[in-house]
Amino acid sequence: MLAACGGDPGAWAEIVDRHLPTVNRVARSYGLPRQDREDAVQTVWLNLNQHLPRLHHPHLLRAWLIRVTGDVCGRQRDRLRKLVPVDPHRLVAESGSALVPDVEDVYLRKERHAELYQAIDALGPTDRRVARHYLDDSPGAVPLSHRTTANERRNLLRRLRRSLDTTEPTKGVRDP
Amino acid sequence: MKDTEPGRVAALAAFDRSLDRARTAPTIVDSTPSLVPSRSEATTTTLCFHLGDLRVDLRLRAHGDLSSLSGLVIGDFDHVEVCLRRPEEHLRLFVRGDGAFHAEGLRRGPLALTMERPDRLPVVTDWFTI
Numbered sequence: 274m275l276a277a278c279g280g281d282p283g284a285w286a287e288i289v290d291r292h293l294p295t296v297n298r299v300a301r302s303y304g305l306p307r308q309d310r311e312d313a314v315q316t317v318w319l320n321l322n323q324h325l326p327r328l329h330h331p332h333l334l335r336a337w338l339i340r341v342t343g344d345v346c347g348r349q350r351d352r353l354r355k356l357v358p359v360d361p362h363r364l365v366a367e368s369g370s371a372l373v374p375d376v377e378d379v380y381l382r383k384e385r386h387a388e389l390y391q392a393i394d395a396l397g398p399t400d401r402r403v404a405r406h407y408l409d410d411s412p413g414a415v416p417l418s419h420r421t422t423a424n425e426r427r428n429l430l431r432r433l434r435r436s437l438d439t440t441e442p443t444k445g446v447r448d449p
Numbered sequence: 450m451k452d453t454e455p456g457r458v459a460a461l462a463a464f465d466r467s468l469d470r471a472r473t474a475p476t477i478v479d480s481t482p483s484l485v486p487s488r489s490e491a492t493t494t495t496l497c498f499h500l501g502d503l504r505v506d507l508r509l510r511a512h513g514d515l516s517s518l519s520g521l522v523i524g525d526f527d528h529v530e531v532c533l534r535r536p537e538e539h540l541r542l543f544v545r546g547d548g549a550f551h552a553e554g555l556r557r558g559p560l561a562l563t564m565e566r567p568d569r570l571p572v573v574t575d576w577f578t579i
Contacts, residue, residue, distance in 0.1 A: 278469070285464040293454050308557070312578045314456040316559040318463035319536065319576040323561075326469050348479065349578060352494070 274331050289318070292335060296342050303346040309353065313345045320345075392436040396429075403429040462536050471563065471571040474500035479577070498574045503564060509579055516579045517553035518560075524548075526566050534561045534573070555579060 276284035296317055300310045320341055328337060393404045403425045478497035496507040503524040510517045522529050522544065531550050533540040535558060542550040560579050564572045 277464075278466070280466045282461075282464055286461055289457060289460040290454075293457060293460055297455060309578075311456060311459065312558055315459040315463065315536065316576050316578050318456075318460040319559050319561070322463045322465055323468070323473065323573065323576065345578070 274325065274328065274334065278326050285322075288321075288334070292338050295335060296338055299339055299342040300346050303350050305346060305349055305353070309349050310346070313342070313349045316345050317342045392433060395436050396432055399425070400429045400432050404433060459536065468563065468571065468573055471573045472500055474498040474503065474505065474564075474572050474574050476575045476577070494579075496577060498562075500572050503572060505562065505564065505574065507562075511579065514557065515553070516555045516557070518551065518555060518579075520550045520562070522548035522550070522564060528567060530565045532563045532565070534563060535559065 274284070274288070277288060296314055300314050300317075303310070303313075305313065317338065321338065328334060389408075393401055393408075396404060407426070407429065475498065476496060477499045478495060480495040492511050494509040494511075496509065498505045498507075503522065503526070505520055505522050507518060507520045510519075518533070520531070520542075522531065526548070529544055529548065531542045531544050533542055533552055533555075540552065542552055544550045557579055559576050561576045562574045
């Protein structure tokens with residue numbers, strides 16, 4: 274190690290030849306894809322090169338390499354685990370819940386929401402009640418079919434559609 | 450010889466004594482990408498290195514096979530030079546007056562940074578993988 278610190282590439286090669294199988298064995302135990310494993314192993318040797326002047330106990334070098342290899346490979350594995358491939362259709366479905374909402378989406382949604390409630394407020398008392406039941410998607414709400422009759426729902430949708438059609442077209446995009 | 454042992458060439462290439470005098474800025478924050486699904490094709494990792502009066506915040510964004518790096522040197526400095534180190538490759542980065550720097554089109558692999566200020570020992574970060 275002293276010779277390697279002094280700039281002797283032969284001494285470095287000896288360290289590599291003595292400990293590379295151990296480093297590779299530890300890295301392989303993490304089950305990383307080949308390229309990630311190779312990057313991790315190279316990072317271990319770059320770190321050893323950097324820290325070599327501060328390592329004073331050659332008999333602890335093996336343990337140091339095992340620890341650092343574990344750290345580097347563990348980080349690489351965590352990074353890969355968190356890269357979750359996602360179906361684009363699922364992304365669309367989740368856009369309103371799990372995803373961080375886009376500012377423009379929030380604005381348009383709010384605008385559509387305001388337009389819808391404005392149309393509902395223009396309905397008669399019965400339709401207004403049915404519409405509010407219809408929009409109640411709270412987890413504890415009983416199914417819509419238990420709260421309104423089929424006739425009420427049919428009338429509501431017809432009047433609501435007519436009411437939305439007569440609403441002044443404003444900024445933003447209306448639901449198809 | 451043990452030329453057949455995988456990684457031997459890369460391990461031998463790691464030997465470089467040119468920065469033995471440098472001080473090491475250890476990693477104090479290393480956040481892996483979020484589990485939350487994202488519309489963006491890029492994944493972001495945040496790293497932070499700290500040594501004495503100097504701190505470096507890094508954001509790494511992976512776009513497929515290539516990555517970009519945005520960083521900010523925080524601390525007491527009039528002038529600082531940041532160099533991106535890769536095995537057998539050094540790239541000097543342009544640092545703005547506020548300490549911000551940027552690099553893009555980076556291939557995957559190990560990476561480290563060095564910071565040099567006039568009349569000070571150079572500072573090197575730990576090696577990390579992009």
